[in-house]
Amino acid sequence: MNAEFMQAFEQLGKEKGISTEVLFDAIEAALISAYKRNFASAQNVRVSLDRSTGDIHVFARKTVVEVVKDPRMEISLEEAKRTDVRYELDDVVELEVTPKNFGRIAAQTAKQVVVQRIREAERGIIFEEFSNRESDIVTGIVQRIEQKNVLIDLGKAEAILAPSEQMTGELYKPGDRIKTYITEVRKTTKGPQILVSRTHPGLLKRLFELEVPEIHDGVVEIKSVAREPGLRSKIAVYSRDENVDPVGACVGHKGMRVQTIVNELRGEKIDIVKWNSDPAKYIASALSPAKVVLVDVNETEKISKVVVPDYQLSLAIGKEGQNARLAAKLTGWKIDIKSESQAGSLV
Template sequence: MNMEFIEALHELEKGRGISAEILFDAIEAALISAYKKNFGSLQNVRVLIDRLTGEFKVYARKTVVEIVEDARTQVGFEEARKMDPNYQLEDIVEYEVTPREFGRIAAQTAKQVVVQRIREAERGMIYDEYVNREGDIVTGVVQRYEQKSVIVDLGKVEAVLPAQEQIPGEVYQSFERIKTYVVEVKKTTKGPQIMLSRTHPGLIKRLFELEVPEIHDGIVEIKGVSREAGARSKIAVYSRDSNVDPVGACVGPKGARVQTIVTELKGEKIDIVNYSTDPQEFVANALSPAKVVGVYPKLNEKVAIVVVPDYQLSLAIGKEGQNARLAAKLTGWKIDIKSESQAGTLNIIPQAPEEGYETYDEYEEYTDYDEFLETDNYQEYEESGQSIENGHTPVNEENAEGEIYQAYNENYAYNNNETNDAEFSENEATQKVTEGVPEKAPGVIVKVLNADEKIGVKEKKKKGKG
């Protein structure tokens, strides 16, 4: 019978994962309770179980005193010296009081104590296991709904996923496997209570550690996570190895790694940006996918004014300010986003002189146009009727035009009167025509007039010969 008892304890150790020593301690406590229950004794007793044979003995413990006041817990000094001369005052004397058998009530009490001790040992083991997993990710099976909370089976224990820690709009089916984040482990009278979360930013971090080997190995480090569960998340990553691109490592080949995480989170969008110790660069990266023109930080107030192109203002702010909110959480800076036109109105952008441009005074006078002056009779003049460079008096353009046509008519009339003069030469006619034309007149008009006059002179010569 005793050997069967020992074998049963070892089977229980394998099945429940509880140490045999804990089981022996539990049975010893149960026998002490049964002895006191059966014999109504208030004396101190100790139970000893042989770990090999299973035999047990009960010992009553009494303290050595000079004057005995309670015979159940004390023994006289003289009496103790008779048993063993080495006993001194305040020593403990043990008497064997092992009963032949226990009653039914005592056996029932022992059973309850054993069951209670085993249950406490199991709870202690579960608590010790999961208290070290706070801030870690666990996989469980959805069991049922209790009001709005979801009960998730983690194997040895059931955990609670409260309503406020669930992703908005996410529906959980029975026996569905989900990954959750362990927020807190409490020790209660009913055992350890494990609180889970699907909205915690740490869930994103742990999922990337599972999917990206570079993060697990410590080559790539996640510097920060900001999240609005169910909508969008941003993470800042940094590479300790200059040969490893942190963003590319997290995205994976053809986006496979990040797509696995997006699928687990039911389609939540994830932005991965490069971390930088420079606040200006980090803030600009955090506003991805918007392109930033400039960042103007106020270090004392930890406020950054960000200027973006006009057409990307709404993209930088995001839906209901979501992109700007997540960027502010990620960087720890207050971000004020302005468009280029707004920044120009408020004089936010510093007006520095642009390089590569020189003032007008620095240009030298060009002389390459002299050849055009000779060929086209071109004369430089100033606009708005100012003085001409060659020293001529200012002439109004309309008056100049009138003088041209007047001179033309006068010379034409003169030529009609002198039709019989055969010695009239082309040069003289041309000279007379051009003498009445102001020098301000454009070269094109002068050419036209000269051509017409030449034609008229030739016709008159023919008539004179005839």
């Protein structure tokens, strides 16, 4: 291999983000295999590749012994001393055995190694990039659907949206542009496998972080998220600045901010409630849009009894218990809801 060939390797290594030394070490290792394969050699050999000229030398490595049993691996002390008088028993002697036509084989082998290493490096770079983006949102284009899995083109890589991570009633067509949440990035022999979700609560949280500057700046904090994907969600927010209304910041002017998120989630209803350190007030907010008359909390067992006006009972519980279920998930409390007439003496 000539100097121009070596310069091309170095340039390619830099472009692909591969250390030149790593590349040359890999070529040397591959050349050892190529030498043994092409010259039927069982010798212990070392290949030296000159980093500047591209010259290649193959050396047979032999151990100095008193009596030679395997001439491919051993050399007598007497013969070793003919090479250099300083050799002693158990030293390793290197004798050059470079074949005349090894250059052509070397060039072909080097090319194969470089192609393989570049492919590995590119996969490694993609893996690093996306593994650093776990728990983040990515935008991609639906490519195709295979066995109910939706495959999404992310540009440099392909993501998998499994059936369990797809929203109820949502249809995915090739060419659709969608946002998904990266749940896991796995390293496989075929490159990184990126698993994404449309149902994860983290998707809703990150959408608000992207859409609401006050959340991004740390003024407003998302304390909790509860989702029934594609149907309804609740999000609890808190403001570190008493002059900033956390709910208003998330709703936006004329509801524009929350509407953008609702549209992205294909019409999923979103309740934004104000977080409170007082469990009773927090639970009352979490049951929004229902009005609450009384909240009685048991701190030890994290159970609460809630009383609502008779006409608000069905609203507080929600369709098939959805509102109460989401409120319980949001607050982390078990919630028992009764109407005023049912509660009787509690009021």
